[in-house]
Amino acid sequence: MRTGRSVIAAVIAAARAVLKMRASRAAHSRANGALEGLRASRALHRAFTRARRSGGRDSQERTMKSEATRAVITRSRWLVPGLLAGGVLMGATTLAASAAAAVCQDGKMRSCAYDGWCGGIEICSGGHWSLCEPIEDCPPPQEVNPYGYLDVVALDQTAQHVEVYGWAIDPESPLTSLNVRVIVDGYQQGTFLANTYRPDVGSGNYHGYSFVLPADTWGTHRVCVTAVNIGGGVDKSLGCKWYDVKPKVTTSWGQGDVNRCASNPVGDLNALPMNRSSFRFVLGPTAEGLDYWFGEPHLQGVQRLAFGDGRSLIVSRSGHLGLYVVNMGSQNGTGQPFVSGVQSNDAVVYRELNPDDRRNYGSHVHQGHMGGLQTMGRTLAFPVESPDASNLTLNQKTRVMFYEMGSPASPELITSVKRNVLKSPEAGAVGITRLETGRILMVVGRKDSNNLDFYVSGLNGPYTWSHRYDWNEQELKTQIGDTTFADYQALNFVTGCDGTLFLVGTDRNTVGQDWVDLFRVEFRFDPGTSSGPDPRVILTKVAKNHLSCSGDCNLDASGGAYVTPSGQLLLYGTEHEAGGDQVNGQFTVRAGQF
Structure with a gap:
């Protein structure tokens, strides 16, 4: 045997x-x-x-x-x-x-x-286990890694936070509550215990996770969740989801805190006629220094107020005066496009001194350069910079002024953003828009707007600000093949009705070569960049249009975007000086509407 x-x-x-x-x-x-x-x-x-x-x-x-x-x-x-x-x-x-x-x-x-x-x-x-039917596959190996799912990442606009829901389980210890690790835009935000009631998961009823994160103030952000292994396996990704803090969207014209959305901003900009519709406004018995010789005062920016009767223009300038408020009395009071011509009641109704004269900071020449401006409902923002800052303190060199324009002929100063907040002593143009969380997004163009600084306000309005990104023209992307980023004298935000944010820039490169360009604006985490995980501003050129001012306007002087009650995007421009024909012995300023 x-x-x-x-x-x-x-x-x-x-x-x-x-x-x-x-x-x-x-x-x-x-x-x-x-x-x-x-x-x-x-x-x-x-x-x-x-x-x-x-x-x-x-x-x-x-x-x-x-x-x-x-x-x-x-x-x-x-x-x-x-x-x-x-x-x-x-x-x-x-x-x-x-x-x-x-x-x-x-x-x-x-x-x-x-x-x-x-x-x-x-x-x-x-x-x-015979020749009846052969076994074709070994039984699968036992799963040892944790698993689960990221169900929801949702922005709560009112609470200013992000809600995150999901579940996680480790098969080696199915009754144990796991930790999950959270990463937002490439940065770890901490760990949370998956111990909330989720009877749908099985293997015990308490494998859910539910927590809130502080919401970012602007842009698109990626939230990723990983289950932390407790046995012989490895940590397991449960997925990533995105949330957006977008511009506030309204289809109602005349709101006090936000501009109406544009129905088709790309199509409207491409369709702007090359030749403008001309109109003028009355300045007064003198040209008020608007001669536009070298070093002389000149006009800087223009906005049509999308509030009230829609007849008001705000025009910024250099010199001892900061801006004009113009009432286009002969025009319709419905916010629709202006018609050509000029009447005596199309006239300046208010003149604002520049900040130096108003606050006795010294000679007005120190801060005599007001730049491109933008209105948002009743709010006006425009930059003030000094051609000669040698004798000024830090907070006197450059500022962004905010005004309440509910009564256009009687503007009220709200506040000013000073140099201790602003990243640069250069501020040639400003754009503002309202975000859906109630905050204000602001862009400040440095000299010739080759560098842009983006800021987001606090919840209390334009009183506190955080700098989010400084953008350089070398970062420009394009979807139309044109990579030109010009020396824009005006920068205006426009919100599409789908929530897409755009930036309008106006410029003149040579005599008769007036241009308006349109850029899509995004602020998001870009994992493909080599400079780190931080969110970044991405400007993509999506449209451009060659316009002709032919003496009535000059987009190197002033330009400004406007959205009508029907959602159409228009553009306004003025000349540098008071060069129009006189009306009843009064000097006039020429302007154009596209």
Whole structure:
């Protein structure tokens, strides 16, 4: 009678033959592999035959027979029948006393218990442990990594926070609540416990996570959640989702805190007529210094107030005066486009001194340069910079002024953003818009707007600000093939009715070459950049148009965007000086509407 050792040795030899066959499978043909499988099954059969002939019936022998029934199989269809043939010859009685096991192609053992019969032969993991139906796949390995899902990332505009929901579980410890790690825009924000009630998950009812994060003040932001492993696996990403803090969108014209959205800003800008509709406004009995020789005062920016009766223009200038408020009394009071011509009641109704004269900071020439401006509902913002800042303190050098224009002929100063907040002593143009959270987004163009600084206000209005990004023209992207970023004298935000934010820039490069360009503005995390994970402003040029002022206007002097009550985008411009024909002995300023 053979000993148990010889039986075990024979079984091990058979298993080694199978493993050897698996290692060489890639180098041999399908037929050679089948032959190796047949040889392995025969070796296994001989081992069991020797065990049966020994006639042993003691406990040790039964144990050896039970071990022998741990058949060796692979995932390959062509190998299984040969191995199973060897198993059939052992007889149903021996098989019935044991469970099955398999050596898969990864070299690991997979155990499975029978759950039925096929002609007296067990079924293992759904496949018959016989020639009835060969087992084609090893049972899948047990999952050891945590898993779950990021269900929701949602902005709560009122609460100024982001709500995050999902679930996570570790299969090695299904009743344990996991930690999840949160990363926003490439920066880790902390870990949170997934222990809230989620009966839909299974394996215990408390595998949900629910928490809030402070919302960013502007732009598109990516929130990623990772389940932290507690067993033998590794941490597992549960996904990423985005949230947006967009501009406020309204289709109502005349709102006090926001401008109407533009229905088709790209199409409207492309369709602006090359030739303008001309009109003028009355300045007064003198030109008030607007001669536009070198160093002389000149006009700087223009805005049509989208509030009230829609007849008011605000025009900024240099010199001892800061701006004019013009009432176009002959025009319609519905906010629709102006008509050509001039009447005596189209006239300046208010003159604002520049900040130096108003506050006695010294000679008015120190801060005598007001730049491109923008209105937002009743709010007006314009920059003030000094051509000669040598004798001024830090906060006197450059400022952005905010005015309340609810009564256009009586503006009220709200506040000024001073140099201790502004990133640069240069401020040639300003644009503002309202965000859906109530904050104000502001762009300040430095000299010739080749560099742009973006700021976001606090919730209390234009009193506190945070600098979000300084953008350089080298960063410009384009979708129209044109990469020109000009020396814009005016920068105005326009919000599309789909929530897309645009920036309008106006410029004249040579005499008669007046241009208006349109850029899509985004503020988002860009994982493809090499300079770090911080969110960044992305300006993409989406449209341009060559206009002709022909003496009535000059987009190197002033230009300004306006949206009508019907959502149409228009553009206004003025000349540098008071060069229009006199009306009843009064000087006039020429202007154009596109």
